Amino acid sequence: MTDFDAVYERRGTGSSKWSKYPTDILPMWVADMDFPAAPEILEAIRNRLEHPMLGYGVARDELRARIVEDMQSKYHWSITPEDIVFLPGVEPGFNMGLKAMLEPGDGLVVQTPVYRPILNAPSHWGLVRNDVPLRQTEHGYVMDVDPLAAALSQSRALLLCNPQNPTGKVFTKDELTEIATLCRDNDALIISDEIHCDLLFDGRHHIPIATLSEETANRTITLMAASKTFNIAGLKTAFAIIQNKSIRERFVLSKLGMVDSVNVLGLEATLAAYTHASGWKARMLSYIQANRDYLSQQVALRFPAIRLIKAEATFLAWLDCSELGLAGDPQAFFLEHGKVGFSAGSEFGAAYGDYVRVNFGCPRALLSEGLDRMERALGKR
Template sequence: MPRYEFDRAPSRLDTGSTKWSRYPADVLPMWIADMDFSVAPEIVSALQRRLEHPVFGYAIARTELREEIVRDLAERFGWTIRPDDIVFLPGVEPGFNMALKSRLKPGDKVLIQTPIYRPILDAPAHWELEALTVPMVRAEAGYRPDRGALAAGLAQARAFLLCNPHNPTGHVYSREDLAFIAAECEARDVLIVSDEIHCDLVFAGREHIPIASLAPAVADRTITLMSASKTYNIPGLKTSFAVITNPALRSAFAGARSGMVDSVNLFGLEATLAAYRDAGAWRNALLGYLQSNRDHLEQEIERLIPGIRYHPPEASFLAWLDCSALGIAGSPQSFFLRQAKVGLYAGEVFGAEYGAFVRLNFGCTRAVLSDAIERMAGALAGRAQP
């Protein structure tokens, strides 16, 4: 197997990086879901080959890409789809907005589980829909869905915006919980819009199950949104896709792009093909490094900042940290930015009731991760000094 180096990362200062441009150079940016690692060399080579052709016009997905996605979903998740079931998009966020626009009318209710990343929280209001929120339940082992609250919410809703693996908690839904959700949605004729963008970053001991793969009847009411962007660190290439096996649902979804969602990035299509076709070894190596980072973060928090409550995520490179026991006056995000020079995502972004939380991105080198935790611990220790 090729050896990939994740302990070294290129400097991203002065590259136009959103992540590295928000704060001054002395701040470690650990906020947006964007990893610092070099892209898989197989993807870089594919883009270099495409650059040899000097025309960069509008593009469509080649048959080879569709077939590669079909193969990948069958091989990795046991989910059989057809090439025509795939609708390419410039992002998952446009996808769930298109889904709501295509099937709901103003005043309809959409169920969302909190905490949840902001674009999902904001989506219903774009279409004059009412968001119904139910919280995830925190147990000793981590976050889980609340079946009773879900059932009550789905009894009122016309659509359910599911995020699996869940952002920001990193929860991976079990087959039993997905079957429960599917049955409730079928009984109440609820559309399922499933954001599964982190599905390829599931750690040992868990498995990702696309909810639409449970049964044809579930797939008939489901719009599944996926992308290579998070896993293969190519979000700037703006390429995602929806899998919709129901032809009528797919037609309505595609019609909702009018005037809102343009064609997909040429280089994003090439990079996505290379990712799924050629970069599996890189993904496996990355997953091992991220799992090691996740565990290192747990150990360092326990050692240096035991007041933070942290449930190691079952997937993704995002950590959801409860800072409520630290006694910080005001926002923990503001405190750590000001006193530790660590830029985290503020918890209230994921729901108004989560102001005592922060989200930390550990998709970085071990050295940067260790530096961030040491800075945070130092800021807390310094606060106690006279």
């Protein structure tokens, strides 16, 4: 059984997270958890390696069937195996969708703050990015309908992130219905990044926007993966669910030599994750929810000037440091004076330079050390 408190040395393993900074920096930036993968996943990979051939991979029928069953059992969503397109990542997926379905000069709605690959995607294809900020309230982040409606009236598509990164917001059924209605009224495509859909807290349930109606499903590309939930992002495996055959065919044609076949070990790991690792997932979710609560309590106690709204999902916290009175970028401040590496708020939109994003998907000892380093940095002022 996985010990989520165990701290593993990841330097020297080719880890992006742990290679970014010098060894005296504690990295708490990229959305990569510091937990071992589920034993069932590791066993599946070892079993696959008993066969010495590692050629190009293709999803086996068992994996397609497993995803079909998963969507039905979790969301009462009836899809077919043919609706699934396997990909080497969610980011290639939404870029494929934009390339396939939009033309240079078209408008694309993005809700900010949002993680950098989504923020940057429109510029790859000559699209006009129409930002619609989420509004911070005492009880969470909310979506204002009028600005969204105005932006969609000038756009061909919405690139949705639900659960939302970095705020940890989970869109409610009413909000998703409003989004779907506005997209219908403006004949807008929906590309929905739902990679954190299994990482919800406090008994919340994820709602794929495509499940709201047949009409909504018919204009939606849904992107999912086991990678964030089961900490197997390095195996480069994800999938799109596209029920509209015409959109699916255009999507597949948009590979254009840029998106190749999926990692053969990643396909095996994904099958094992969805088939055998539910127990590991439940224990991990309990652990990171406790981490979220600990982080929230410690920030309120030790840093009352920092505003933190508890994440409803993900393993990421969005800290508003604007009241700390720092002279410059809080990410740079904590990096220099605390030797702790967060994600800079400016990466999530130009208006968010006073924020940092903190990854709390780690052993409690590392989270506690990160807080101690923040406290020491602020004490040096």
